[in-house]
Amino acid sequence: MGAVREQGQILVWVLLMLGVMGLLVGMIYExxxxxxxxxxxxMAADAxxxxxxxxxxxxxxxxxxxxVLRWPQAQRxxxxxAALNAPGAACATAYVNPLTGKVVVRCYGRIRGLLLLGEIRLAARGEARPAFGARNEGE
Incomplete structure (x- = not known):
């Protein structure tokens, strides 16, 4: 009698594990x-x-x-x-890091999630060193 009640249990476990594995594959893809x-x-922020x-x-x-940046031209x-390298990306600001002398740009973008995540906002930071005043290679 106990064997009859246990029939079909493996089917429930297989279906449950298939669902869990499907969610894991979806999360890895996302x-x-x-x-x-x-x-x-x-890469767009670096550019x-x-x-x-x-x-x-x-x-x-x-x-x-x-x-010192010529701010309106640098921002433009x-x-x-950024728009050429990542369509839909927007750069918030361009400024000079006073410690390193590098120009820093912060860019933001969005990606539409496929699962239950909805829209996801991404942020990236790019840096570049101005070439003015460089006298030797690597300066």
Missing amino acids: GGRMFRAWRRLR AAFAAAQWVDPDTFQASGRV AAQEA
Whole structure:
């Protein structure tokens, strides 16, 4: 009598495990999509920082050695570079890190989740060193 009641138990376990494995595969796929989108946004942020670094004020740099951006042009160049490299990406700001002298750009993007995650906001930071004043390789 006990054997009759246990019939079909394995079917329940197999269906349960198939559901769990399906969720795990979906999460792995979603994580891969998010990582790919973040990598693309990171490359766009680096390109935007490089574009913004081209707008260093040469007069200020030659006079004092300080890196100062021509902000409206640098911001516009960063936005254009980010849009070319990652459609839909937006750069919040371009600024100079006072400790390193590098131009830093923060970019944001969004990716639509396939599972129950909805829309996911991604952020990336790019850095570039202005080339003004470099006298030797590696400066």
